[in-house]
Structure formats: C-alpha cells, structure tokens
Amino acid sequence: MRADAARNLAEVLRAGARLLAEDPGTPLSAIATAAGVDRSTVHRRFATREALLSAVFEAKLDSSEQVLDEARLTEAPVAVALHRYVEGIVPVSREWPVTTRQMMRADPAADRRAAGQSRRLDAFVQRAADEGLLRADVPAAWSRAVLDQLVRTMAYDFPDVTPPQAADLVVDTLLNGVGR
Known part of the structure; x- marks a missing residue:
C-alpha cells in the first residue's frame, strides 16, 4: 500500500x-x-458503515493485543505489569473509543477476540489477588471491574493526563484506594 x-x-x-x-x-x-x-x-x-466499524474493531483489538503482550502480564512482577498495561491501554482507549458493547452487536469475530483478551486480564487480576496485591476478601471480578472503570475514566474524562501519569494514578488507586 x-x-x-x-x-x-x-x-x-x-x-x-x-x-x-x-x-x-x-x-x-x-x-x-x-x-x-x-x-x-x-x-x-x-x-458499508458496518465494514468500516469492523475494521475499526480490528485496529483497536490489534492495539490492545500489543499492549497486553508488552505488559508481560504473566512474567513481569504484578505491579510492573499493571503499570505497563495501564500506560499502554489508556492511549489505545483514547484513540479507539468504540466499546466492546458495540463490537458484540456488530462483529461476532471481533467480540470473540475481545473475549480472549478479557480472559487474559481476568487471569492477570486473579494472579494479583493470589500474590496478595489485591484484597483476598474482594472477588477478582470486582477488582477487574474497578480496574476497567478506572482505565475508562482516565482515558475519557481526563484526556490531558499523560499515559505515565494516568498509570501512576490508576495503579495507586487500584492497589491502595483513595482513603487515608
């Protein structure tokens, strides 16, 4: 091309x-x-618009896959991998703001691929819990939902925060909360 x-x-x-x-x-x-x-x-x-949307989903999934790979979720220390993931995924979310809900409706193949990426993150969050970085009395699914919401909030509601600053704040909030 x-x-x-x-x-x-x-x-x-x-x-x-x-x-x-x-x-x-x-x-x-x-x-x-x-x-x-x-x-x-x-x-x-x-x-069609649907063909364009499918191409957009593929571009977002390609970028997300690269972030997951580069974060080294299964090899790196949990806090390091978490920071790498957030620092990488915030710009992906900003560049490709389409949601997985849109993917589910429009492109079953993209939805299956997104589900595979989601399983990788679920396993990582479970690893963080197993290693004691997340509270044992909190379900891993809740921790994952909190992580996703923190990333989403940072990506869309705080566009002027740089990815490294976003990662610092999201990781600190996830691991330490906002209380005293």
Missing part, C-alpha cells in the same frame, strides 16, 4: 472510531469529511 493510501486509511479508521463511538449512525460521508479525504476514498475501501 502506498504511503499516502496508508495514511488516508489510518485517518479514516481514527475518524470512524471517534464518530461511530459518538453516534453509531454516522454516515460514511461525514467520516470522510472528518478524515479529510474524498467520500469515494471511503466508499472504495468500505462498502
């Missing part, structure tokens, strides 16, 4: 992710305008 074509595709995917997260009914023409490309460029590559 030519460099300009690759750049255009990346812009279409990012614009599609942003606009479709806000309004799943966004027309392809509006996505083309937001991406700064001609409408025919988008239509040539994606016959």
Whole structure:
C-alpha cells in the first residue's frame, strides 16, 4: 500500500472510531469529511458503515493485543505489569473509543477476540489477588471491574493526563484506594 493510501486509511479508521463511538449512525460521508479525504476514498475501501466499524474493531483489538503482550502480564512482577498495561491501554482507549458493547452487536469475530483478551486480564487480576496485591476478601471480578472503570475514566474524562501519569494514578488507586 502506498504511503499516502496508508495514511488516508489510518485517518479514516481514527475518524470512524471517534464518530461511530459518538453516534453509531454516522454516515460514511461525514467520516470522510472528518478524515479529510474524498467520500469515494471511503466508499472504495468500505462498502458499508458496518465494514468500516469492523475494521475499526480490528485496529483497536490489534492495539490492545500489543499492549497486553508488552505488559508481560504473566512474567513481569504484578505491579510492573499493571503499570505497563495501564500506560499502554489508556492511549489505545483514547484513540479507539468504540466499546466492546458495540463490537458484540456488530462483529461476532471481533467480540470473540475481545473475549480472549478479557480472559487474559481476568487471569492477570486473579494472579494479583493470589500474590496478595489485591484484597483476598474482594472477588477478582470486582477488582477487574474497578480496574476497567478506572482505565475508562482516565482515558475519557481526563484526556490531558499523560499515559505515565494516568498509570501512576490508576495503579495507586487500584492497589491502595483513595482513603487515608
């Protein structure tokens, strides 16, 4: 693929992710305008909005998979892996704001892939509990839900916080809480 074509595709995917997260009914023409490309460029590559959304899901899943791999969830010390994960996943969430709920409705293959990534995180949170970094009297599923919400809140409600600062705050809040 030519460099300009690759750049255009990346812009279409990012614009599609942003606009479709806000309004799943966004027309392809509006996505083309937001991406700064001609409408025919988008239509040539994606016959339907659903095809574009599937490509957006794949891009988000690819990025998420890379973050999971680089965090070394099964090998690195838990606190280190957790910090790496949060520092990596916050920018992914910001760049690809489509949700897994949207994936479930639109793309069963993407949903299965997301479920596999979720299982990796579940196992990691259980590892953190088993190693004593999380309270034993709190279900691992609750700890996972808290982690997900902290990441989501940091990614979307605090866009000016840098990924390293976000990771510091999320990890500290998850492991130590906000009380005295």
